Amino acid sequence: MTAGAVLRVLALLAALPVLAPAHAEIIVKGLTEGSAILSIDGELAILREGESRSGVTLIRADNRGATLEINGRRQTLGLDRSIAKTYRKPEPERIARAGSAFLYRQRGEVAAGASSLLSVKIVDEQHASVSLGVEYVYAGDYGDDVFLSIDTLNKGQVTGNVGTPPVRLLRGKHYVELDVASTPDAPLVYASDALEVTVHWNNDGKKQGEILKRVMPFNKYWKKVRVR
Numbered sequence: 001m002t003a004g005a006v007l008r009v010l011a012l013l014a015a016l017p018v019l020a021p022a023h024a025e026i027i028v029k030g031l032t033e034g035s036a037i038l039s040i041d042g043e044l045a046i047l048r049e050g051e052s053r054s055g056v057t058l059i060r061a062d063n064r065g066a067t068l069e070i071n072g073r074r075q076t077l078g079l080d081r082s083i084a085k086t087y088r089k090p091e092p093e094r095i096a097r098a099g100s101a102f103l104y105r106q107r108g109e110v111a112a113g114a115s116s117l118l119s120v121k122i123v124d125e126q127h128a129s130v131s132l133g134v135e136y137v138y139a140g141d142y143g144d145d146v147f148l149s150i151d152t153l154n155k156g157q158v159t160g161n162v163g164t165p166p167v168r169l170l171r172g173k174h175y176v177e178l179d180v181a182s183t184p185d186a187p188l189v190y191a192s193d194a195l196e197v198t199v200h201w202n203n204d205g206k207k208q209g210e211i212l213k214r215v216m217p218f219n220k221y222w223k224k225v226r227v228r
Helices: 003-015 081-088
Strands: 026-032 035-040 043-048 056-061 066-070 073-077 092-094 102-106 116-126 129-138 146-154 172-182 189-203 206-223
Touching: 026 056, 026 066, 026 073, 026 206, 035 056, 035 066, 035 206, 043 056, 102 206, 116 189, 116 206, 129 146, 129 189, 146 172, 146 206
Parallel strands: none
Antiparallel strands: 026 035, 035 043, 056 066, 066 073, 092 102, 102 116, 116 129, 129 172, 146 189, 189 206
């Protein structure tokens, strides 16, 4: 074969699409609008629509599923059922607010390796702030850029009146305390009827898909103290 023929063959080979191995195990680990967390042969990949990894291209993603193109064929996958099972079982138990009582705690045993919120309780409460103690288990199945955030709700809508820096989750079982306080531009007096605790993954420092969310009743009038 001449040198020119060899070069033409190499050019043809370079133009061929990269195929995923036939034995590849592809699992959808997380979903959000326009993005998905995939496990491809055990390797975690965060893809936006149109991006590819190991021969797998994310065509479309929303909260219901991810449409993937694998070796030229399209298929839609839902969230891994084992993750959904972690979310559903054990069932949550909501407890009436009373001083420092638990607002939420997990009922029953948590399976080994499962990622879950175990409990959320009031540690301290002031006119314009609340300190919460959160116990969680994180198995590390979403990587290291996973955070815990807390918002206040009123009639199902985020108030935007409180702020607390997101807390990075560590692998294993941990307890962390967070201060949820009124922002400087919040009204002097406003109401909330629930707390929303969200576990989410970040990409380039920005909040992306939600992994786990708990909404707990929490009626409070937040009152800023006037300085005279």
